[in-house]
Amino acid sequence: MKFDVLTLFPEMFQVFEHSIIKRAKDKGILNINPINIRDYSGNKHKKVDDYPYGGGPGMVMQAEPIYNVVEALQNQYGYKPFTILMTPRGRKYNQNIARELSSKEHVLLICGHYEGIDERIMPLVDDEISLGDFVLTGGEIAAMAVIDSVSRLVPGVLSCNESYEDESFYNSLLEYPQYTRPEVYKGMKVPEVLLSGHHKLINEWRKYQSLKITYEKRPDLINKTKLSKEELKILDKIKKDLDVNVDK
Structure with a gap:
């Protein structure tokens, strides 16, 4: 199973270089690919955010870099991966959703930051998921939880079915x-x-x-x-x- 993750902090996903998930990656059962959104910015300073229209505190992530990444991936793979936005307004995550996602061959997770992402990315999104009713500084930790919980259900990741059943x-x-x-x-x-x-x-x-x-x-x-x-x-x-x- 393949996970692509759109993030401003790809180094955070080094957590998967350990334990069960690392072994599954080494065996080729899992592929976890963090992608730095800044690499797809059209700005010479790799800027990916701007002030919100209508005023208000904080900054909003721009739509263009997200579109640039998704379009590049679609050209690379010949299809668009099943795309999930980690967001407080999404479905509250549970084991049933983990089982549902484990049947997918390829999932793309988008991690927001700051005050969120320009609403115009929504045509790219197939599902919205929330880890729970609390606030995180970004979508990375929530995405990690999804990747870990789904990966455990992928055949071959654990030593036997009893380990999770x-x-x-x-x-x-x-x-x-x-x-x-x-x-x-x-x-x-x-x-x-x-x-x-x-x-x-x-x-x-x-x-x-x-x-x-x-x-x-x-x-x-x-x-x-x-x-x-x-x-x-x-x-x-x-x-x-x-x-x-x-x-x-």
Whole structure:
């Protein structure tokens, strides 16, 4: 899968020269290509911003350099990559969108800065994505989060499907608790069921814990998730168990 990123700070994407993503890049599974928007400025000083029409604070990124990059890429590839603008007004990002994007072969991410980008770039944009209801200094960190979360779903990036299928949000629920050696630490013991070697009981425990943690910490996810009959039974038991504990 290929990611092109339009940014004023391509050096920020050196973060992908480490760990799982770097290994996937070395294998040719991923291609992450930061492109400096300034290189496509028609201004001799590589200026890419100007004062906003109508007045107001700050500067606005110009449309022309963005068009110049996209047109150059389209000429290079023979097609326009699926183009995403990282913007506060976009769809709020989640795991479902990550899965949706992982089916794309080529994604182009545009990172805004200053007071935003000239609205006239919108004919180039196929989708708008927001990382959440908070403000960042630019779109780079949001773009990194998208690249990382989508890349994990690309076949071959992780060692096996289980590495992400049991993770939080994969099935809209939070992940069950994890433990490793030693068996006892500061008086805290690993749950006996995980030491039993009984895979059926372990799976049942993990389903229960996943639903319990989601119900307690993110009940909004429960309301958005279509639970199976088995999961609904487990959830009923969780509610009863929690009521008993409250009564005590």
